[in-house]
Amino acid sequence: MFENLSERLERSFKILKGQGSITELNVAETLKDVRRALLDADVNYNVAKRFTDDVKKKAIGRNVLTAVKPNELMVKIVRDELAELMGGTAAEFKIDGNPAVILMSGLQGSGKTTFSAKLANLLKSKNGKKPMMVACDVYRPAAIEQLKVLANQLGVPVYSEEGSKDPVSIAKHAINEAKNQGCDVVIVDTAGRLAIDEEMMTEIAAIKKAINPTETLFVVDSMTGQDAVNTAKEFNERLDFDGVVLTKLDGDTRGGAALSIRKVVDKPIKFVGTGEKVDALDLFHPDRMADRILGMGDIISLVERAQQQYDEEEAKKLEAKIAKNQFDFNDFLSQIQQVKRMGNLKDLVSMIPGVGKMVKDMDISDDAFKGIEAIIYSMTPEERKHPSLLDGRRRKRLAMGSGTSIQEVNRLITQFDQIRKVMKQLQGGKAAKMAKMASRLRRR
Known part of the structure; x- marks a missing residue:
């Protein structure tokens, strides 16, 4: 990016x-x-x-x-x-209402359906909302199925009407159903076309008029470059949308849309999609994006992602285990899972000031932990809890069971021992200060 x-x-x-x-x-x-x-x-x-x-x-x-x-x-x-x-400050995203209604618009292939799921996940996990997604793309059967598959992964209800070709009535019925089910946010996924046409614009305008959405978002593929800005202008003239969503910013994009769209359309960028996973969605902060463009990193976003995975009670238990030198492979595995949940590894590393340029040509795979996890999963519960049991015979078994080499197993155990020593040295010093800092940040 x-x-x-x-x-x-x-x-x-x-x-x-x-x-x-x-x-x-x-x-x-x-x-x-x-x-x-x-x-x-x-x-x-x-x-x-x-x-x-x-x-x-x-x-x-x-x-x-x-x-x-x-x-x-x-x-x-x-x-x-x-x-x-790019807007100066982060734009407000309104989710008040009973229920709040979010209307998606954009061309086919821009990522509306995937973004709808990402937004539902964000509102459910971070805002404590109970969202419902609505399948109003009645022309592309795969869109309805895709929405249902994504919703099932998230545990979010989907409203659709089999056989209906009237997206306006589907959207209106969905809002009533959301009220009945106690859902407080309705996310309406609409049809797109390969190019702007009058039929498409008339339909999306009719849906907006019928449901009076809290937010109307224009979803655009940032890889389309300057064409994205031109398309946004045409949609805005007909819809007067509230904000822009830029998808695929993790791809091979030159970034022109992100830098141009605010000035040309005079509407804020509200969200950016940075990957395929449902949690790969960020609120758009112009100042942080400017820092990243100039190679200054984005340490604030990195801390925020870490906060989302931070569990104060678990941290206290871990601190007590470190103090007693009882940090084991179960704890190590838990820490790996937390890092993985924070998002794409290369994206995370690039947020560290001064590091982005160093890693731009490096292939940092999201599977980087796969070998380590395979070795740990090959251990017995007793071996995970008591690493000192791992003698030569057991290490050979681990290598065979995990599909790795004895050298890789030895390297992991050596690194684990070094991590335990460092944690023990830091315990009560820097580690305690970091835990307190994270605790204060979380309470803000």
């Missing part, structure tokens, strides 16, 4: 490296390169030009403190302008 743009912007700022001050001449040269980088990322031309003009106005005449280098000041100015370009 934004990797090429990040590299190009970094090269642009090097023009100012070693310069004693910011002048009109060196700023013009830097911003010429910045504009090229934005256009290569498929940012709308007028947006790119206005952006660099605004940066130039703020940069010229700025006094550079002795502690700040000109290129560092330019990075700060560009970062602030990027955040402002």
